Amino acid sequence: MDRARLRRLLARESAEAQELNPRSKAAYERADHLFGRVPMTWMNKTAGAFPRYLAAARGARVTDIDGHDYIDFCLGDTGAMAGHSPDAVAAAVQRRFTELGGATAMLPTEDAEWVGAELTRRFGLTRWSFSLTATDANRWAIRLARAVTGRPKILVNSYSYHGSVDESLIVVGPDGRGAARPGNVGAPCDVTLTSRVAEFNDLAGLERELAHGDVAAVLMEPALTNIGIVLPEPGYLEGVRELTRRYGTLLINDETHTFSAGPGGCTAAWGLEPDMLTIGKAIGGGVPAGAYGLSAELAEQLLGRADLDLVDMGGVGGTLAGNALSVAATRATLEHVLTDQAFAAMDELSRRFEAGVRAGIERWNLPWSVSRLGARSEYRFAYPAPRTGTESAAASDTDLEDYLHLYMANRGLLLTPFHNMALMCPATTDKDVDTHTEVFGAALSELFG
Template identity: 50%
Template sequence: MIRRERLHALLELEEQTFIANHPKSSALFERSKTHLLGGVPMHWMVRWAGAFPIFVDHAQGSRFWDVDGFEYLDFCLGDTGAMTGHAPVASVAAVSSQVARGSTTMLPSLDAILAAELLSARFGLPYWQFAVTATDANRFSIRLARHVTKRPKILVFNWCYHGTVDETFATLEHGKVVPRVGHIGAPVNPDLTTKVIEWNDVDALRAALEPGDVACVLAEPVMTNIGIIHPNPGFHDALRQLTRETGTILILDETHTICTGVGGYTTEHHLEPDILTIGKPIAGGIPAAAYGFSETLAERVNSSIERDLSDTGGIGGTLAGNVLAAAAMRATLEEVLTPEAYGQMIPVASHFTSSVQAVIDEFKLPWVVNQLGCRAEYWFRASLPQNGGEAASSSDADLDRFMHLWALNRGILMTPFHNMALMSPQTTFADVNVHTRVFREAVMALLELD
């Protein structure tokens, strides 16, 4: 339906508009190149839509303002790190009061106890540990799973993302495990460390776990990083049953699926992981992550680590669970990520989903949209994918770039590298209507109906 020449011509126009509108971001980017590798603090930022990244002046609630004076509706929200809305009042107050009283001591704090109590109440797992990032929470969980099971391998789902964990950068190619395209510096070929199967494939799961060499399955309860892919009915039951039967530890990563509700998808759907990992929004934007253990696993871990060797195990890190992060976690869990907040966010996401669907229907586009809690995502394919392989095969980098840049030039930031939108407690139905209008205009331009 969309001519590629038209797409490329529109993309070119949008690139020019972006450059013309952002002289101050452009100047800062030029300056960045002197001492930041690639002109960016993290190299993946070279991939933002536009000739350079936007420099933010400040952010509040569902919005941010750039150095060129433009206001943006933020549907990216730091890819979930700011799902609380930017600068949530209670988290800011807790951090402000703690920071002047010291931020890191390598000693425990009352706030760490309170945060663990709040996490237990939410997710049902009795024991918790802290990390600085969700990546680390996953990495440490994998190490502990290997340690207690004495098994070498882990299992992940094709096109998953769990942070920069080496073992997880593996995909399936003609049934074989290969390094994921673009992975940098793989320590070993991931087929030595990792089994990869497609999401929703119970037979493949059974076959992979049956030899008894897999320490843990690491999974998001719903895939979110190659788009939202829900589990088929019965898939989670099979996953739990097969992991139990084979003595495999089940790690559920709730870092993104916390968009489902206060206790994430796990609590909402009564799942029973051995370990649950979470990071990003739990401290209102301050780096903090946590991982919780079932009673049985906690006992196995506790009894398997000698006290005099407990500082050499590669678990933890100097800044993990620092008193500033603990204060931010306590305040965010208690006062920001509340049932009332989800009561605001989820209906707004439903409105986003139905509005995008209405545009898809109006123009009979071969596109689909899906929702998970306060998160929504559309794809350039006619039906919802069942697994990561299917989802990845329908990606369209140029169309993606165009949709992002078109939105950005009209004051909307979407989650980069896929067409994901997240609602904060401050995102309104009116904000969604702005997105719908901009999305519809993009479609009309692509179809040459403008």
């Protein structure tokens, strides 16, 4: 690749982005009272000098404050996998908040049992509790795992994604040992005191860490996502389950992103048998919601422990968790929007997207790869596709990603700013996917032609 040409094209696209978006630029420059000038500092992870500001969104479309419309393949980095403001969710939220009231009254609603039963149908775990984020679901699942096993450490895969959970910010270092993930902000202690780490797809490495006998739970994504999709090799997930059982370690599947694999995520699609499962983002249809599920046996063990404070200040729960509004939104999303039929259609669209990207890669004989996980597709600047998180992290190329993301955005398409991920929702169309194929091909032609 001609890096000088890449830099020229990136500079051109950056200048065009500033020319096209004066109102977003001005809004960013006057945001003096926000830490990092944005509501959350991760919103600065965007190609170009400033983020585009949201005006409206519906279905698979976003409009910014400069009046530009976009085909949205980002979809809130999974949070809007149901599409933006789906009608059924909007109606449920409207009814709960205005007609019935009591959005957060610290009282249960009958919707919660419906949601629990539906999550059981989809994922197999039989007892459920709610949170507002998947991060909190993971935190609370970790506490329960430590309580029931009496063990202190949690094992994660290098470069897996579990939100801002302290125990998960560990990677395999150059020497093959666990080390703090670069940039970890204000860690309460050395992460190796609380955590162990193994590469995804490395059963020998996993067994070596479990053999210490101090791991309460393996917290893992069935496929890595936020570092780029890394799919499990044949037999790997079965090996993880066998090893965790052999060493008396619980298995927690984090399906927050891998929910894209189908109505019951990878757990149902691949016949997995975790002891606990966590999920968030998409299940609320855009309203903050999360949940964790437990096997019946594990739930009974925990509820039978008189020494555990599960109803007050024991560290598991939050005042707004399981509130009536988020649970109503979750029911509407699962019952009417992210249905089995919707997932089948989203999967087909993702196959079409993958084929379009692959055609562009093959046309220019690029050493890149594209991977798909149900409704989610992603390309990496490496061939063959990375098999571990560390390999996937090494395949990143900031200038190249920024060029492609800016090129897309300047022509009306949004990808996830953290990586090259595209997600389908029930409102995405064949034409949307074909538009991406066309624009992606044009971007490659300018760079390599």
